[in-house]
Amino acid sequence: MIGSRLRLARTAADMSLRDLSAAIDGLVTAQAIGKYERDEAMPGSAVLSAMIRVLGVSRDYLMNADQLALEGVDFRKKPSSSRREEAQVQATLLHRVENYLMVEEILALESMVWDKPRHAPYPLHDIVEADQAAMQLREAWGLGRDPIPNLVELLEERGLKVVCEPLADSIDGMTAYIRRADGSTIPVIVVNALHWGERQRFTLAHELGHIIMMMGSGLGEAEIEKAAHRFAGAFLMPAEILWAEIGRHRTNVSLGELFSLKRLLGVSVQALTYRCKDLGIVGPTLFKRLFDEFKAQGWRSPPYAEPEPVPKEAAQRLSRLCFRAVQENMLSEGRAAEALGITVRELDRRMSVPWEAFRAHV
Template identity: 45%
Template sequence: MIADRILLARRKAGFSLRDLAAKMDNRVTAQAIGKYERGEDIPSSGVLIALAKALEVSVTYLMDTQGLVLSGVEFRTKANTTSADRATVETEVLEWIERYLQIEHILDLDSAEWKPPFATLKKLQRIEDSEGLAREVRSKWMLGTDPIPNMTELLEEKGLKVLIVDLPDRVSGFTCIVAREEGSPGLPVIVVNRQFSLERRRLTLAHELAHRVIDPTSLPDKEEEKAANLFAGAFLMPQEHLLREVGKQRNALGYKELIALKRLYRVSGAALLMRLKQIGVINESILTYAFQTIARGWRTHEPEELEEEKIRGERERPRRFERLCYRALAENFVSLSKAAELLRIPLPKVEAGLKGPQIDHADHHQ
């Protein structure tokens, strides 16, 4: 396991064997690192610490101290990722999942199990079938037709682990399976690009949810992607609800109305317009006119974003892992330093998160 982790972390960092040796001030040779990666030798504790520092990963990542076995990450083959992207994200996912499983182990919790809406994956005959599939998923999960206030929270409740990280601009997100020791089910993870707007991240989560319920053998690759896109729009903007809000047919749309609607459904303005076209509220010419006038530039620049750029990735971020860490800390199952290590934040910030805002009692009693 140490061998695989060193290799992955080195690929993530983009180092050659010689680069890594130099980064470690030549504490060990490139040949020695090669032996570590091939499993022909095991680094000493001092070398392991130096490797972790040079590779900017935790020692825990390089050497599992909880007896957890993570054998790798299986990416959805249709994800638009290069081998370099995958090495980077695989390291991030494995380290994060390992910390996640550690806190569940400390609290003696079974890892939250993915609760799919159907016993088997759904086969689609055509792209348009994903409209009905989105309706079925909502029905199975008893969501009704109202807008979903928090997609991340919903998916975490259903046992999917959601990770928000920086990804290349061309990658909005993807699903992967983290395999564990034999006999333990794989952990499905949805990875989303932190650099994208909240509106786009929500659509990505819904898109990747589609890939967790659609049988990948149903449609050719490109058609499956289109089906997942249609599913995402239908899941976040149910036809029945949207028709009540805008009417069955429109010949014109206004800027303020569209902004109010995108805020209601918490989706991108461009996705909203495309959805209105999909369900027949507007036709192709009205859609084209909108993108040339009031919605000009919306395909590349989100109007009146729900989340300011300076807090990108904060709203609707995954909360369960953080919550479990603070639970363990409050119950003295972990120390402040261990909680800081798990959360990867400074110790004073962890302490502030535990104690909350401090009131000056002298001023309070005056």
């Protein structure tokens, strides 16, 4: 039966039942499509082919009986995000991860095992304990106190799946767990591909905090978000680096210093300033003076862009696996393009030019 997969593909395409009916030239009514999604009926071959064409999925995808379940969904969003936008993100996520697992299976690869540290999730009863959690994770993964040049690659090496998708501006990202048919779970982080690099990196670290920390029952929703923010700051900007580069206490800091650290750590100057405040490097007076300057420069207003943007993060492992499978004639170009959410023409271009040559256009 195709019900849940058809509903998932339709939601990912941001189409209502009526939209889909119209897109297939009224071959069947919206009510009939609703019956397909409830597994009360099966479409004929002509209708099935039309829906596959409109929704941009393969016949194998719709007919595959294996199901993935989405659990523990947690969005990082603005209040303006709609339920429809959130549903579309969830549908797209399931589609992307399923394709990811399909490519791994074709290549006879074991799906990367989530490298959860032995003592994780780290219990958190106070926001400041997020610093300790970040340092424990760095130690467990052998990161020392060095900057993290490519956060997506690190997370995927540790068994998380990272999905970079164009999302509504009201949604920064989300975390979830994918439960497979065998009962095993895979943690997944979704990040907005339209955001600039420093914002993506902070979102990734923030969502990692939600996965790696166990929030105490005494923490409210606002405090939980602050704790995840603090974790992200500590994970990307270890205190030892800032103490060595900027000192333990400052009465004034130049924008030149902040932008130099931005290039080193891959974070915004605003996130750097917050981190310096958390560590007591800058006091309330200097903090306010700096943020007044950021506001005057226009960096505190949408789209919150700063000079010298950090290069965007991108999930490259799936691309590498798709390129490999296509070159070994184990996967068609059409299926590989579907797995990556791009056109066959774009797939051909990416396979024929260096990564940096097309990354600038993403």
